[in-house]
Amino acid sequence: MSMLSYSTTRDILRFEGKDQAAYWRRFAMLLTLSVIIATMGMLRNSGAVVIAAMLVAPLMTPILGIASAMVMGWLKRALFLALTVCTAAFLSVLLAWFLVYVADVPRGILIPDQVLARTDPGTEDLIVALAAGVAAAYVQINRSEASLLPGAAIGVSLVPPLSASGVLLYFGEPADAYEAGLLFATNLGAIILSACAVYIVYAARSVMFSKGKRKLSFTASVFVTLAFLAVVVLQLGKSTYNRYLETRTEARVAQAIRDWADPVSVEIIRIDVSAKRKHADLWLIVDLPIEAAFKVSSIAGLLPDSLRETPLVDVLEDELGPGYLIVVRFQNRIGAQLILGTENVQQAPDVDKLSEEN
Structure with missing residues (x-):
């Protein structure tokens, strides 16, 4: 990527550094802490604590790594990172469920608003995730704007929906747990797609697509991402339409x-x-x-x-x-x-x- 310095490009593509084992240990530790903070914050219905969990969460870096690997046509690395993120998400849901189970929270109590807030995703969440992906990729490239990264982390919700999904499974609400998982999937796909666009704009396309195989790999990976987002958008469209109907119905009933x-x-x-x-x-x-x-x-x-x-x-x-x-x-x-x-x-x-x- 001629428009970027070599060190910046290397850090984006190989964000783990030389000691990959040490990076993934730190990743596991930070993700565990983030899930604990988010889950406890939701049980206490504290928005400030949930925001703290967003700042600690390390998921944004490997998600941006998926986008950079796609742009370079490194399908194996993109698949590895995607599998890693999905596995981390699944384990985060299990950890949240386990935390609520160990805390022995009574199932008969009302579900906190901070949990329910993650169960109604709509198309507006997709727009927010696209914008957050652009911001995160831009900050990653322009290190002088690193102070904006916490804002991008707060703007998109990654760990809180996973924690909410685990809490809702404990409360016996699988339908709402699915909606919380859908919010995470929305953010995941939108960030990858928008980050790809940023990397393409800031990179020398002639170098990136100099090989036909690389261009074909990039096209295939973008097609898969778009197909994934299309399925998500269909679900979000249904939720948004149902919300519109419910709002109208509530107004009619009130009158x-x-x-x-x-x-x-x-x-x-x-x-x-x-x-x-x-x-x-x-x-x-x-x-x-x-x-x-x-x-x-x-x-x-x-x-x-x-x-x-x-x-x-x-x-x-x-x-x-x-x-x-x-x-x-x-x-x-x-x-x-x-x-x-x-x-x-x-x-x-x-x-x-x-x-x-x-």
């Missing part, structure tokens, strides 16, 4: 609940719709009339007549259709509006109207 309750004030705490599983989770708070505070009755008897005329389940079935599993969590409260210094007590205004006025 249907408000229309059903009007003029009674209903505060919607949470609506979570899963189109793939045909499951919906609703958290609602219904404001009872003031006189309910002075009555002794069943909850149904305290509800306003308008809410009893049309059951909420009928409204939900009209919006979602039959076959959905609906979990509704609701509580009642007394809503009153007072004017201090007077005996003026009225029904509290609707929560949504108060939010709009503020």
Whole structure:
């Protein structure tokens, strides 16, 4: 590569150095530490600890090594590094599962948000991974910009999805564990492809492709990478489309609940719709009339007549259709509006109207 110094080119292509055994020992140690930090950070639901795991993770270097080997047409080395990265990923998932198992985390507790955040990959994650791959390869070539490397490591998530996958397998959530693994696969393929593009731009193509065999090897390896990414993109496209449908459905259900309750004030705490599983989770708070505070009755008897005329389940079935599993969590409260210094007590205004006025 004529545009790069010999030392830089050598460090990119042969990043292990002269003592390869020592490098891979350091790699194994850092990867183990990174998985431990990421797993514990997720269990504690700490984003800062998870970011620390991204900085410690050593996976970016061999992934960039795959790209550089592909550009040079070294298929055997590219396959060796790809197998190494995949093996490291598999062992990272097992280690995360083992850590949670040893910690004896109760399976009945809620899964932390930091874990669930890695279970919904979309096309935007592919774009981030492509940009991070460009940044990492650029920093690797231009050593003067080495201070930017931590930013590239944080920008793309490599170890956290693997840790999340192990945690989710422990919690008995194989479908979500697959989604976390899909996020890692997205990052892996996108980084390789974008790094190849950077190396080609910064290298002398006439030297790189001087031999027909080398050019053929590079073309074949890029084709395999593109095919791998195509499969990933199909999965991401489905996830993104499902997310779009779920967002629209949640908005429709929220509006249907408000229309059903009007003029009674209903505060919607949470609506979570899963189109793939045909499951919906609703958290609602219904404001009872003031006189309910002075009555002794069943909850149904305290509800306003308008809410009893049309059951909420009928409204939900009209919006979602039959076959959905609906979990509704609701509580009642007394809503009153007072004017201090007077005996003026009225029904509290609707929560949504108060939010709009503020």
